[in-house]
Amino acid sequence: MARGVLKRLAEIAVVLFVVSVGTFALVDLTPGDPAITVLGEGHTPAEYAALREEMGLNDPFLVRYGSWLGSALQGDLGASLIPPNSDVAERIAAALPVSAEVAVLGLVMALVVSVPLAMWSAYHADGRVDRIISAGTFGVLSVPSFLAGLLIIMVFSNQLGWFPRAEWVRLGEGLGGNLYHAFLPALTIALAETAMFTRILRGDLITTLQEDFILAAKAKGMPAARVLFSDALRPSSFSLITLLGISLGRLIGSTVIVEYLFALPGMGTLIIGSADKGDFPMVQGAVLVIALIYVLANALIDLSYGYLDPRIRRAHV
């Protein structure tokens, strides 16, 4: 087990190294020029040359990459090219909690809704409700998150006026207001995830419900809810856990879009705003941080199999 974890860690390190080279090279290999982004229109060649020298753009690739990586490892991701030239790491530290909160809330909402939905569906497989749920989830999966977000804004904030749009209350300023403002964004994220989770969990539950131990539990006279929650859920959750890892990428993507739609001060708004203006250090830093989180989360998910399934715990991870 320990060896497996070590091997896994080494893999993560290699992947992150390649990603960091990739994000750094991305800027280097393309026509855009950071010096021009800083200077804007109307500069003299002398100013341009001086700035390139000052920013170290004339150094060889490896030297620049080395110094960038060196400071990145110490938590310094450089400064933004756009005035007021704020510190990249600070901006990310301020934006990250917002994104994380919305994404986690969306995920929790999706799980809370999809687990009972899938259970009902699987327990009454092929019934009328089951078929409606299956068709409904399939339909929801075909709605892109930005479209869903627009429709939700249209209905809940514009027509009904129940929720505000383009406002954000930080967690520190009161939990109630914070949750109130996070509800619609989280709902948008939760829609697609709910549909996906329900479909996957339903499939696994149907298989599990045909096992002998479920029959035994039913024969003992245990109520259906107890059988479903305490006996059937855990062995049915492997595909769901795998899917969590896969859908994390989509989750991050829809979080970005939702933040843009609702104008939340999160990573998505940060990265899209910077991408628009060609603010390379900001994009580099944000991509690196997101990749780091994404890779670590996936590794954690891999490890959680061992917790859920003793058979894997004994084998190598």
Add this chain to the structure above:
Amino acid sequence: MSDIVESTGPAEGGSRPGDGADHLDHVRPRGVAGTAGRGSTGGRWGTARGPRPRHLSWSGLGLAVPGIALTAVSPTVLPAPGWVCFLAFAAGLAVAYAGVARLCRGAFGGSFDLMFWLCLVWLVVLVLAALLAPVLPLGEYRDIAKTIEAPAMAPPALFSEHPLGTNNFGLDLLARIVYGARASLLVSIGAVAIGMVVGGAIGILAGFFRRLTDTVVGVFTNSLLAVPPLILLIALGTVLEPNLRNIAIALSLLALPSMIRMARAGTLTFAQREFVLAAKAMGASRWRVMVRELLPNVLLPLASYGMVIVSVLIVAEASLSFLGLGIQPPDPSWGNMIAEGEGNAFQDHPHIVLVPGVTLFLTVFAFNLIGEKARKRWDPRQAKL
């Protein structure tokens, strides 16, 4: 509809006569409980009902006619507020669908899947419209100077000059939808093609040579997968000129890792098989083994996966264009058309968002449904995910 609603028995994904030979090593034991316990469930969808002579389903006719009538009447004639019209329209559509499905099951046999054919028709119409866009009698889609006379924000009216309405510059939405489909399909299918060719080649090489090649390719795919798809696109959008070619290349990076993995996995399995051994024994070169023996076997799952991922890529392109990093206005794309309706325009003129939105939804839905069917047919192992 049978493909939206997943089937019950665990035996479904296992083996199926016809393609069993290719998946011998993955055949699952048939779930006895699954088939015996729920023996009668298939009846609803026709297969277990047994052959029945073709007939005219009167109940189907009885549902279809009023359903179609309600669908046709509700958006135009009905004197009621918007919500009621919409609900009536939806109800009419559902009833008409149920009726037509019965009629078709009666006429073409019990296993007729109306939804599948509807999706196919939609995609064929879309592709044809996209291909023939320059010769179709469409309104102006791009040049604002030519539409000064045209009404701005005209609502959809089927038999007028602008069947789907116009946007705030008076550009015809139907024309923009068709040209948007052109861009969207071109970019997504192009990206899938690039992904299939490049990913398939890399995957086969990695699976065939193993050792160092495999390790390097593995690190490469893992690194590509380490950046969430949309973030990767945004990062690329920062530095690339947003034209169709670059967007297609950027999108192909999303399809690439899975293509590589599938091609590699397929190669690993097939390289052990007797026909490859036979080819080697007969003195076939490595090149020949890869191209003539492995490629045809690896290609089929890649192609069916391509069908599935097209819809993902269409959504990705639309999202990118919606964020302003993809196809740039005035060139239409479904994404940037939806973006036009952000803010107050949506409130006052819902059709600005709904027209491209519904088109996008229908297209993604059709690709998903057909992709699902293709995957169940050709790659039963993955039918569940």
